[in-house]
Amino acid sequence: MKKVIFYISVIELMAIFLASCGGNNKPNPVYKPTPYKIDIPFGFPTKLNIPADNPMTEEGVKLGRYLFYDGRLSGRTDPDSMMSCSTCHIQKNSFEVGINNPRFPGGFPYGITGKPTPHVMLPMINLVWNSNGYLWNGFVSENNPNPNFRNIEDIVRMGVVSDHEMDGDTTRVKQLFQSLPGYPELFFKAFGNETVTFKNIERAIAQFVRTLISANSKFDKYIRGEVQLSQSELQGFVLFTTEQGADCFHCHGGYGNPLFTTNLFYNNGLDSIFTDPADRFGVTGDARDHGAYKAPTLRNIQLTGPYMRDGRFKTLEEVIDFYSSGLIQTPYVNPLMHHINNGGVQLTPQEKYDLISFLKSLRDDDFLTNPKFAKPEKFPDEK
Amino acid sequence: MKYFKKQQLIKLIIAVFVLVALSEASCHKINTPDIVSGKLIFTFEHSVGENSLQIDTMKYVNAAGNPYLVTGIQYFISDICLHKANGDSILLDKWNDIHYVDTDLPETWDYFLKDSIPQDDYSSVSFTFGINAEKNKSLLFVNPPESNMFWPEYLGGGYHYMKLNGKWRDTSGVIRLFNVHIGIGQIYDSTGHITRFVQNFFKVQLSSSAFSIAAGQSVEITLNMDVNEWFESPEIFNFNVWGGGIMQKQVALHIVCLNGHNVFSVKDIKTLIHE
Structure with missing residues (x-):
């Protein structure tokens, strides 16, 4: 019996050695995301609206921040036609357009086609505590019988495809990010797969949006x-x-x-x-x-x-x-x-x-200037 | 292992097995009534007089003659207490006993008490309408919907005992809006400063609430709130006198809370036997 155990152990050691000495010296990437912890501010609710299929991770939030600010989220690369969440959701204006925004006079946003949004913007603050529906009428809600309209993830998709926002195409968007060096690796770290899916784009941006907490006014x-x-x-x-x-x-x-x-x-x-x-x-x-x-x-x-x-x-x-x-x-x-x-x-x-x-x-300057919420210095494909 | 004889080892294994079995048995007790107790469920219904409350319909008239409608009711009950004929009583659930009811949220209409109820005959049931002074502290509830019931610190803090919202038609035929919101009251001096607060929570002693519970049974008590009673007895509450909001009118709060003793009645008591 002891001999059998000895031989099995030797074979296992050899297998590990051979695996580590493969022809490719690049170590295999490891998918080991770090859970993102939300600290509950004083008096705030303890119940968080985080879908079970999109747990927050440091890697997911990091990727979401890149995507939130990357104008190629519209599926376009021409500087004149790029658009991202941050085109309208501007940190210094508490993630709204802002009434003095030269691009959107009077604070009225419109999409890449020039079509105005039906309503003005709602604050993108503390959304992780909202369980009563998103948007002005609460259409996007966990009570919506249509599973495609239930949470922030769905609003990301709506924003990308809507003609009064990015007027994009989900296939083109995911193909574009797949082709951008650095992004597939970030998708792997966040979701365990280098293949960019639009679902994971939604998830990452939603994770970042859930970190936008204002509680220090x-x-x-x-x-x-x-x-x-x-x-x-x-x-x-x-x-x-x-x-x-x-x-x-x-x-x-x-x-x-x-x-x-x-x-x-x-x-x-x-x-x-x-x-x-x-x-x-x-x-x-x-x-x-x-x-x-x-x-x-x-x-x-x-x-x-x-x-x-x-x-x-x-x-x-x-x-x-x-x-x-x-x-x-x-x-x-x-x-x-x-x-x-x-x-x-x-x-x-x-x-x-x-x-x-x-x-x-109620103005929270820490929130308005928090570098964790700001545009990244470089995008993953930038040297 | 060499210090154990074979016989001792067998005894040890048996002992561990028995301990594991006992612990399994005690876990099951959490979910089902044990051999000497049952469970209690309260179900909340709302009416105006004899008829079930119909939301947002101007079809009711209170004792003051005010035609009115109700758009929603939210309230807390707590301190559920079972009384026996010999004078003994059992306070249930202690600090976990504050239950929120919302006419818009069906999931709040049933209240499953956590405590097991010792098998016995009970002569009556009482509860606190609202939250008593000891427990009614701000930030007790941080999650909605309960947190939306907060009562401002400046007005005494804690939580609304009740929000009863609706509209009434005044003597000129004009539709006006009312918020019968009750909670901690305030006494103001002549300059408008608050000199002290008044705890307005009150105990409701339910008549015809005797029941018996046997081992393995659940008893379901259906409570009905008759909205008209808030405005009727012993004091008539007239919207044309008190206006749309009473949070800062202790006299009006007092009238409503006095009337509140007669608002609830036991509609039904059912015994459910577990399979």
């Missing part, structure tokens, strides 16, 4: 006890979180919901006629959802104009004026807008000033 530091808010900011916070004040918190959160959104959908008294097929009613068919849209997070709201889903308000002042006295009563207004019979919450000029001061305390 002045307000965050205040609730962690690190700084004090100014008197005006504090007054604004009180207005924000009181029913007889500005009453913002029911839809936009606060200390008890630091996402600054419920990620739910409300008719906020903006319109009197509802003809947009892409409102929440278009998804649910529920009469309560006519003219209802997602309440966006107010983090970095100072930078994410124009406001409302159609960008009708250019400034925060215009938004506050609307909530103060511009609400329109219809049968579909959400009951949370219960000040509507007075036209709104009727704020004084000082109260408006304080409320805006508070909203500006």
Whole structure:
């Protein structure tokens, strides 16, 4: 018996030796991704929206960052016709177009064909905590019976193929990245296969997007006890979180919901006629959802104009004026807008000033300048 | 191994086998009622008077004569307690006992209590509507939907006990919007500053809630919330008086919470026998 074990061991050793001394001196790549850990900021939800078939890894996030910023994601290589996620999602503007963007006047994005997007952009912040559906009407949701429209991965595909975004072709895109030196190796490290699939492009970008966490604004530091808010900011916070004040918190959160959104959908008294097929009613068919849209997070709201889903308000002042006295009563207004019979919450000029001061305390400069979220210095095929 | 005799080795193997078998048996007990206890399930239903609540339909009239509709109700119940005829009582689930109910989320309409219920006869059931002062602290819930129930720190913190949202028609025929939101109340001085907070949670003692549970059984108690009762007894709540929001009106909060004692009734008690 001992002899048999001895001979087996010798054969195994020889096999390992021969394998390591093959004709090719290049070591075989090893697929061993490192799990990416999301640190939960103070008060934030512990439940994360990460699909089981796309666990986050350091390698996946790294690849996703390259793809997010690489204009060849449109499937084109001519500098004039390249487009990537970052063409519109610009870090310094909290990953929105930005109202002063020379390419997209007024902050209204349009696709590579010149076709405008149906709605203005939603904040690309803290999306890993959204389980109530993506986009203004929540169409992309785990409740969607169509499995192709359930999470951020699907929004990546929608962005690439849509004619009001990249107007690309998934086959051409994956073939292009397959041909770019450096990328196949990154795909192997992230997903265990050098063959570039569009599914893995979706997965990688979604992983990167899930890392875009904003939780270090002045307000965050205040609730962690690190700084004090100014008197005006504090007054604004009180207005924000009181029913007889500005009453913002029911839809936009606060200390008890630091996402600054419920990620739910409300008719906020903006319109009197509802003809947009892409409102929440278009998804649910529920009469309560006519003219209802997602309440966006107010983090970095100072930078994410124009406001409302159609960008009708250019400034925060215009938004506050609307909530103060511009609400329109219809049968579909959400009951949370219960000040509507007075036209709104009727704020004084000082109260408006304080409320805006508070909203500006939600600006997170660490997020806006975090090098981990920035464009990589070089793409994988660049020397 | 040489220190063990063969007989000792056999004894050791038998002992390990018995230990493993026992541990397997105890794991199963977690999932099924043991020989001396059963399980308790609460199911929540909502009505206006005798009829099931129909969302978003202006067809109801409260005791004050306000025509109204309801768009949704969210609330917490906690501290479920079983009482016996001899005066003993059992508080169930302790710190895990806060249950969230949302008329928009069917998955919240059933509450499966984790604790096993000792087989016995129980004379009645009580619970806290909302969350008691000891537990009602901000950031107790960080995940939605419960986290969306937070009650602002400035107004006392913790969580809404209930959000009852809808619309009513005023005496002029104008449709107005209401948020009957209850939670910690505030007392204001003449300058508008808050001088103290008021805990408004209350205990609901359910009548006709006696039941017996035997080993291996589950008992399902169906509770019904009659929305009209929030506005009816002992004090009539009039939307035309109190307006659309009451979070900062302790007198109105007090009226609603007084009425809340009569809101729930036991609709059905069913015994389910495990196979």
